[in-house]
Amino acid sequence: MQKLKKEWFSNIRGDAIAGIVVALALIPEAIAFSIIAGVDPKVGLYASFCIAVVISFVGGRPGMISAATGAMALLMVTLVKEYGLEYLLATTILTGLIQIALSYIGIHKLMSFVARAVVVGFVNALAILIFLAQLPELTNVTWHVYVLTAIGLGIIYLFPYIPKIGQILPSPLVTIIILTIFVYFVGWDVRTVGDMGQLPDTLPIFLWPDVPLDFETLKIIFPYAFALAIVGLLESFMTTTIIDDLTDTKGDKFKEARGQGIANIASGSMGGMAGCAMIGQSIINIKSGGRGRLSSFLAGIYLLVMVVFLADVLTVIPMAALVAIMIMVAIGTFDWGSIKRLRTLPLSTNIVMLGTVIVTVGTHNLALGVLTGVLLASLFFANKISHFMYFETEYNADKTQKVYKFVGQVFFNSSEKFYESFDFKEVLDKVIIDVSRAHFWDISAVYALDKAVIKLRREGAEVEIIGQNEATSTIIDRFGIHDNPEEIEKIMGGH
Amino acid sequence: MTIVACIDGGKLSQSVCDYGIELAKTHNLPLTLLHIIEKNTYAKVNLSGAIGLGSRDNLLEELTSEDEQQSKQEVKHGKELLISLKEYASKKGFEDVNLAHRHGLLSESLLDLEREAKVVIIGLKGQDSENKNIPIGKQVENILKSLHIPIILINGSHKPIKKVLIAYDGSNSSKKALDAIVSRPLLGDVQRDIISVNNDQALQEAKERLSSANLNANFVLLHGDPVDEITKYQKENQIDLIAMGAFGHGAWHNIIFGSVTHQMLIEASVPLLFLR
Numbered sequence A: 001m002q003k004l005k006k007e008w009f010s011n012i013r014g015d016a017i018a019g020i021v022v023a024l025a026l027i028p029e030a031i032a033f034s035i036i037a038g039v040d041p042k043v044g045l046y047a048s049f050c051i052a053v054v055i056s057f058v059g060g061r062p063g064m065i066s067a068a069t070g071a072m073a074l075l076m077v078t079l080v081k082e083y084g085l086e087y088l089l090a091t092t093i094l095t096g097l098i099q100i101a102l103s104y105i106g107i108h109k110l111m112s113f114v115a116r117a118v119v120v121g122f123v124n125a126l127a128i129l130i131f132l133a134q135l136p137e138l139t140n141v142t143w144h145v146y147v148l149t150a151i152g153l154g155i156i157y158l159f160p161y162i163p164k165i166g167q168i169l170p171s172p173l174v175t176i177i178i179l180t181i182f183v184y185f186v187g188w189d190v191r192t193v194g195d196m197g198q199l200p201d202t203l204p205i206f207l208w209p210d211v212p213l214d215f216e217t218l219k220i221i222f223p224y225a226f227a228l229a230i231v232g233l234l235e236s237f238m239t240t241t242i243i244d245d246l247t248d249t250k251g252d253k254f255k256e257a258r259g260q261g262i263a264n265i266a267s268g269s270m271g272g273m274a275g276c277a278m279i280g281q282s283i284i285n286i287k288s289g290g291r292g293r294l295s296s297f298l299a300g301i302y303l304l305v306m307v308v309f310l311a312d313v314l315t316v317i318p319m320a321a322l323v324a325i326m327i328m329v330a331i332g333t334f335d336w337g338s339i340k341r342l343r344t345l346p347l348s349t350n351i352v353m354l355g356t357v358i359v360t361v362g363t364h365n366l367a368l369g370v371l372t373g374v375l376l377a378s379l380f381f382a383n384k385i386s387h388f389m390y391f392e393t394e395y396n397a398d399k400t401q402k403v404y405k406f407v408g409q410v411f412f413n414s415s416e417k418f419y420e421s422f423d424f425k426e427v428l429d430k431v432i433i434d435v436s437r438a439h440f441w442d443i444s445a446v447y448a449l450d451k452a453v454i455k456l457r458r459e460g461a462e463v464e465i466i467g468q469n470e471a472t473s474t475i476i477d478r479f480g481i482h483d484n485p486e487e488i489e490k491i492m493g494g495h
Numbered sequence B: 001m002t003i004v005a006c007i008d009g010g011k012l013s014q015s016v017c018d019y020g021i022e023l024a025k026t027h028n029l030p031l032t033l034l035h036i037i038e039k040n041t042y043a044k045v046n047l048s049g050a051i052g053l054g055s056r057d058n059l060l061e062e063l064t065s066e067d068e069q070q071s072k073q074e075v076k077h078g079k080e081l082l083i084s085l086k087e088y089a090s091k092k093g094f095e096d097v098n099l100a101h102r103h104g105l106l107s108e109s110l111l112d113l114e115r116e117a118k119v120v121i122i123g124l125k126g127q128d129s130e131n132k133n134i135p136i137g138k139q140v141e142n143i144l145k146s147l148h149i150p151i152i153l154i155n156g157s158h159k160p161i162k163k164v165l166i167a168y169d170g171s172n173s174s175k176k177a178l179d180a181i182v183s184r185p186l187l188g189d190v191q192r193d194i195i196s197v198n199n200d201q202a203l204q205e206a207k208e209r210l211s212s213a214n215l216n217a218n219f220v221l222l223h224g225d226p227v228d229e230i231t232k233y234q235k236e237n238q239i240d241l242i243a244m245g246a247f248g249h250g251a252w253h254n255i256i257f258g259s260v261t262h263q264m265l266i267e268a269s270v271p272l273l274f275l276r
Helices: A002-009 A012-037 A041-058 A070-083 A085-104 A107-113 A116-133 A143-161 A171-186 A215-247 A253-269 A279-287 A293-309 A311-315 A319-333 A336-341 A347-363 A366-386 A415-420 A443-458 A468-475 A485-492 B013-027 B055-091 B106-113 B140-146 B172-182 B200-212 B226-236 B251-257 B260-267
Strands: A066-068 A275-277 A389-395 A401-410 A430-440 A462-466 B002-006 B031-037 B097-103 B117-123 B151-154 B163-167 B191-197 B218-222 B241-245 B272-275
Touching (some): A002 A293, A012 A041, A012 A066, A012 A279, A012 A319, A041 A253, A041 A275, A041 A293, A070 A085, A070 A116, A070 A215, A070 A275, A085 A107, A085 A215, A107 A253, A116 A215, A116 A319, A116 A347, A116 A366, A171 A319, A215 A366, A215 B055, A253 A275, A279 A293, A293 A311, A401 A443, A415 A443, A430 A468, A443 A462, B002 B106, B055 B097, B106 B140, B140 B260, B163 B172, B172 B200, B172 B272, B191 B200, B191 B226, B200 B218, B218 B226, B226 B260, B260 B272
Parallel strands (some): A430 A462, B002 B117, B031 B097, B117 B151, B163 B241, B241 B272
Antiparallel strands (some): A389 A401
C-alpha cells in the first residue's frame, strides 16, 4: 500500500509537468513510427495511449515511459505489407501473451547473458535505424523540406539556450508550432501529417482483430509475435537499467516484463500496435522531473486528449517538423560515449558492439542483432578463458617415466590444446597425467583425456591418472552449491 | 538483542534516546541509535524536452552530483547527531551504545533489524513532519503495520516509566500486549492497570490470565468511548505509558470505521507501546 502510494503520488507536481512534455514528444514519435510500420498514424497513437496508461498501473519501473516504438515498428513492416492491419493487431495481442509467459519463466534472469557491449550496440543500432527510417521523407523532395528540417533542428537544439522560457517550453513543441504556422502562411506545398493516413477522430474502442482464429493465422503471426516479444522485453529491460542508474532506485524486471505483456494485449485489442519501453522518452521524462507512475499515466491521457481534440490541427503539421524531432530522438538515443571509448576498449568488446550494430542495421531486426552480439561475446569469453591452461612436465632419473601436470580450465575450446600438449612420439614406459589442479568443464574435456590415454597406450606406455575426480567435479550441472564458499573452495581449490 | 532508538534530529530525538537508555538499563541490553538517510528531492528540472549528444551521460552526471552533495551533507549531519547522542548517553551513565547509520527507508531498515531488536522506540513525529500541521508522522502507520516487534511511540519529553496502563479488548494483539507487560516484562517492574472499555468478559479473561500466572494488577472496567475513557483514566491516574495491541480489528475494519489505534495516536499524551 505504502509503496504503491509512493510510486504514484510522491512526486505529483513533477510527474504532472513531465507528463505534458512526454506527451508532446510522444505524438510526433507515434505518428512517425506508424509511418515506419506502414499503418495509419492513429494505430501508433492509440498504441501509445494504451501502453502508456496500462503500464503505469502494471509496470515494474516507475518513471519509465513505454509506447509505440521504432524497434517494434521495424519488425512489423513485412507483416503489414503482406497481411494488413488486422493481422498486426492479432500479432500484438499474441506478443503480449508471449511476454507474459516469458515473464513467468524468468526471462529477466537471462539478461545477464547480454553483455554491456551488446547493450551499447543495441542502443546504437536502434538510433541508426530511427535515423534511417527518416530518409524516405528526405529523398526525392524539394529543397523546401531540407530548409524546414534544418530550421526544425535549429529550433530544437538552440531554443533551450534562450534564458527563462528555454527551460520551460518543450523545444520540440515550439518547432512544430513555428514550422506549421510558417508553412501554413507561406503556402509551401510540402507533405503534412494529414497525407500519411488517418488520424484518430474518436476515443479508442475495444475491438477484437478480424482474423480467422485458426492454425494458419498462428503460423503467420507467431514468428513476428515472438520477435516482437523478445525485442520489446530487451529494450524494456535495458531502459529499466538506464532509469535505475539515473534515479538510483531499483525497478522490478519481472513485473515490468509481465506489465509489457498486459500493455500489449490492451493495445492490440484497442486498435494499437505493439510497443515497449522507450529509451529517449524515458530520458526526457527523468530530465523533465518525472519519477513516479503518474507521469506515464498522465502522458497517455494528455496524448489522447490532444490527439482527439486537435486532430484537425495535427493534419497540417509538415512532415519536416516530425523528421527533425525524430532526428533529435536518434541523436539522443545514440550512445556517443561508446564512440569515444572505441579507442580504449579491447578489440573483442568493440567487435561485439559493432557486430550487434551491423547485423541489426543490415536485417532491421534487433533480435538478430542481439543474438549475434551475445554469441560473439560468449565466443570471445570462451576463447579468453581457454588461455588459462598450462602444463609442466617432469621425468624420473632414467627418463623412462614422465609426469604431465595440468593446471587450468579444460573445456570444449581448450580440449584440443590439452590433447596436443602430449608428446606422443616420445618413447616412455610410464606416463603419469596429473589433473588434480585442472578443471574439466564438459564432456569435450573428458573425451580429450580419454583420447590421449588411448593414444599413449597404443604407443606402449603405461598410463596413470592422478586427481581425475577433483578435475571432473566441475562438470556437475548442479548450480546450487556454488553459492557456498566451502564448496567453491573444494572445486576451485589450489588456484 | 538490542533496544533500537530511531533518531532523526527532530525535537523528539533526545526523548527517544532517554527512553532507549531507560529500557536498555532495564534489560541490560545495548542501545542501538539508528539514523536513516532518506533521499527524496528532485531539484533541477529541464522541460526543454530536447535530447542531444551525450544527453544520457550528462543527465546521469548531473543527477549523481546533486545526490552526492545532498548525501554528503546528510551523512555529516547524521554522524554528528549520532555522536552527540552517544555522548549524551554516556553523560547519563550509559556506555553500551551502538550506532547504526543507513540509507533507504526507515521501515525497510527496521525490517532488517527486526530479528535483533527487542523493542523499537520512535518519535510520533519526525523532523519532516513536525513543522507540518499533521497529528502523526508520515511513516508511523506504515511502520506499525509492517513491523512485528514491540514499538514504543514517544510524543513528549522523558518521564521514568512507573505506572503502565494496558488497554485490553480481548483481541489477539491486546493479548500480546498483556503478555509483554505482564508475563515477559518488557518494561521491567512497573505498576499495572489493566483497563477494558465496555467489555467485562474481556476483563474477566485478563484476570484469569494473570491469576493463573500469579501476578498482580489493578483491573478497571470503563464505559463509553474507548479513546476518551482511556485518555481520561491516564490523566487522572498519572499513567506513564499506555500499552495496547495495534490494529485489533484487521485492516478492512480500520479502513471503513477508522481505527482506535489511529485515534489513540492522536489523543494520547504519554508514550504508547504497540504490539501486533
